Amino acid sequence: MARDKGLEELMRDELSSSPGLSEKAMFGGWAWLLNGNLLCGARDDGMLVRLGKGQDAWALRIEGVVPMLSRGRTMQGWVRCGPDVYGEDRLRKDLLSRAVEFVRSLPAK
Numbered sequence: 001m002a003r004d005k006g007l008e009e010l011m012r013d014e015l016s017s018s019p020g021l022s023e024k025a026m027f028g029g030w031a032w033l034l035n036g037n038l039l040c041g042a043r044d045d046g047m048l049v050r051l052g053k054g055q056d057a058w059a060l061r062i063e064g065v066v067p068m069l070s071r072g073r074t075m076q077g078w079v080r081c082g083p084d085v086y087g088e089d090r091l092r093k094d095l096l097s098r099a100v101e102f103v104r105s106l107p108a109k
Contacts, residue, residue, distance in 0.1 A: 003029050007042040007086060014096050015039075020108070036109030040099050047086040049095045052102040053077040059095060 008030045015021055020035040029043030041048035048068055051059060053076045059065045064085040068078035079095075086092045 002044040004042055004044045007047060010086065010092065011040065011042050011047065011096065014093060015100070018100055034100060034103045035106075037103050037106045039103045040096060045080065046083070047081045047092070047095070049079050049081065049099045050103060051077055051079060051095075051098055052105075055098075055102060059098075062091065065095075 011032065012023075015032055018034060021039075022033045022036075024031055024033070026038075027041055027043060027048070029041050029048075031041040031048075032039045039050055049059070056067075056077055056079050059079050060067065062085060064082045065079050068075040068080045081091075081095065085095075
């Protein structure tokens with residue numbers, strides 16, 4: 001899978017002020033970790049966001065947000081967003097800030 005440099009830049013700009021953030025190649029794209037826990041990712045098929053199990057229903061009601069699949073299985077608590085979603089500043093910021101809030105609640109690795 002090819003990387004989406006434009007999406008990576010949008011996400012990097014949004015997340016840059018988060019202490020404990022790191023980045024690395026992962027899932028055929030680019031991923032961000034917060035205190036060692038996977039937070040989100042960017043791939044050519046969209047923005048991946050970790051909201052936490054049972055905390056993604058609100059996002060799944062948004063057109064263009066779907067459950068994240070890995071090897072044909074739904075990844076509970078993860079969503080994938082297309083360009084119509086991550087291109088909207090308000091939606092992208094809301095999704096990423098809620099992901100940061102959830103991942104900050106996890107023990108650091």
